[in-house]
Amino acid sequence: MIKILALDTSTEYCSLALSLGNEVLTREVLAGQRHSELILPMLQEMLDEADITLNELDGVAFGSGPGSFTGLRIGCGVAQGLAFGADLPVAGICTLEALAEGSNESKVISCLDARMGEIYHAIYEKSDGQWNILSEPGLYSPQNAPHIDGDEWIGCGSGFSAYGEALKLQYGSQLKAVFGDVFPHARHIASLAIPVFQQGRAVEASKAAPLYIRDKVALKTSER
Structure with a gap:
């Protein structure tokens, strides 16, 4: 039984999940800019509820991005710090795949x-319990979002709330439903991370890194 802690601070929400085999404990809060202030007390509360310590876990997973630059740095830093202290491996999980999950x-x-x-954008299709990436995570203007064949697609995430009209023009009747109010959650990051730990694909804490995608955030749109 793999026991892992997962966390996500990539958006305005802060979420935690403690996956203990058949039981998953979760916490989430609309944190705004208070992720670093809230996450450790939330974690301690959850560990106390489960009556478990970090040293008894098998690994730490975090939402590696894309997302808020500050949020991704906080998430990666917290995951690294916890993993260093408990001598645990780390798994970074793409937030866009967590949305799909x-x-x-x-x-x-x-x-x-x-x-x-x-928008940060990616397209996934699940087959035999595994997510296949049909369009890699990338940064696009909504009107230039990658095309995809077929229909019965589900649109997920805040991009559909912010740029719904442009994305509906892009995909039209290919969309079966749109859920613009969902966000990457640690519960789903934990689910995706379990096989990473089982297969020995996690890394040591020092090698964990955010997935930024946008690497010129300091420049104006026109300058980029």
Whole structure:
């Protein structure tokens, strides 16, 4: 039985999950800019509820991105610090794949609001219990979001709330439903991380890193 802690601070929400085999404890809060203030007390409360210590876990997973630059740095830093202290491996999980995992669907267009008139976007299809990436995570203007064949797609994430009209023009009747109010959650990061730990694909804490995608955040849109 793999026992892992998962956390996500990539959006305005802060979430934690403690996966203990058949039991998963979770916490989430609309944190705004208070992730670093809230996450450790939330974690301690959850560990106390489960009557377990970090040293008894098998690993730490975090939402590696894309998402808020500050949030991704906080998430990675907290995961590294906890893993260093408890001598645990770390798994970074893509937040767009976590959106797909949380949809309970098999054909998902994941889309997060990247601000500055852009979106973080990826397309996934599940087959035999595994997510296949049909369009890699990338940064796009909504009107230039990658095309995909077929229909019965589910749109997930804040990108559909922020740029719903442009994305509906792009995908039209290919979309079966849109859920713009969902966010990457640690519960789904934990689910995706379990096989990573089982297969020995996690890394030591020092090698954990965020997935930024946008690497020129300091420049204006026109300058990029």
